[in-house]
Each structure stands twice: as C-alpha cells, then as structure tokens.
Amino acid sequence: MSFIASTLHPARARGLDYAKEVWSIGDRRLGHGWAIGSYSIADIHLFRLYWRLANSLKLPPATFPHLTAHYERMMARPAVQKTIEIEREVGYELPA
Numbered sequence: 001m002s003f004i005a006s007t008l009h010p011a012r013a014r015g016l017d018y019a020k021e022v023w024s025i026g027d028r029r030l031g032h033g034w035a036i037g038s039y040s041i042a043d044i045h046l047f048r049l050y051w052r053l054a055n056s057l058k059l060p061p062a063t064f065p066h067l068t069a070h071y072e073r074m075m076a077r078p079a080v081q082k083t084i085e086i087e088r089e090v091g092y093e094l095p096a
Contacts, residue, residue, distance in 0.1 A: 001042050004035075009049055016057070023053065027064040034070075048072040 003026070011022040026046070035042035050067050053059070061068040074080050 001045060003029075004042060004045050004049065008046070012053065012056075018053055020063075021052070023050075023064055024068070027066045028068040031070065032066060034073075043070070043074065047071060047080075 007022055008026050011019040030046075034040065035046050046067075047070065050064075050071055054064075054068070054071070
C-alpha cells in the first residue's frame with residue numbers, strides 16, 4: 001500500500017516518462033498474481049489507480065502486461081462488477 005500511495009499514485013504529476021518508468025517497476029513487482037500474494041485491499045487501490053492511468057493515457061495492454069492482467073482479474077470479480085454497476089447509475093465515468 002505504501003509503494004502504491006507514495007510512488008505510483010503521484011508519478012503522473014512528474015511527467016509521462018517518469019510515470020511510465022515508475023509504473024514499470026510496479027508491473028515487474030506485481031508479477032502474475034495479487035499485490036501481496038493473495039487478494040487484499042492493496043489490489044483494490046492498485047486497480048483503481050491503474051484504471052485511471054491506463055484510460056487517461058490510452059495505453060496499449062502490452063505496455064504493462066502484469067498490471068493489465070491484474071486489471072482484468074479485478075474486473076472479473078463480482079464485487080467490482082456490482083460497484084461499477086452502482087457507480088454508473090450515479091453518473092461516474094467508468095471503463096467498459
């Protein structure tokens with residue numbers, strides 16, 4: 001959570017090149033699983049930030065393959081689907 005909050009979250013404010021560099025560290029650290037080995041609140045935080053980054057920059061999925069796979073795992077979770085459904089009803093702009 002600390003890495004996500006202190007490093008990934010503010011990276012975009014320091015420019016696109018820096019953001020890509022920092023998020024590539026996050027992509028490598030994530031590997032093929034959940035943020036800390038099993039599903040946790042860290043995954044929710046990572047998901048939310050990555051979805052904003054990827055959608056705002058229109059990143060190709062191959063840019064950060066592990067983060068893209070994580071995003072897809074999160075989108076498949078029933079709780080995430082329900083949250084998106086509720087947020088859409090109140091007008092939030094959300095990914096498809």
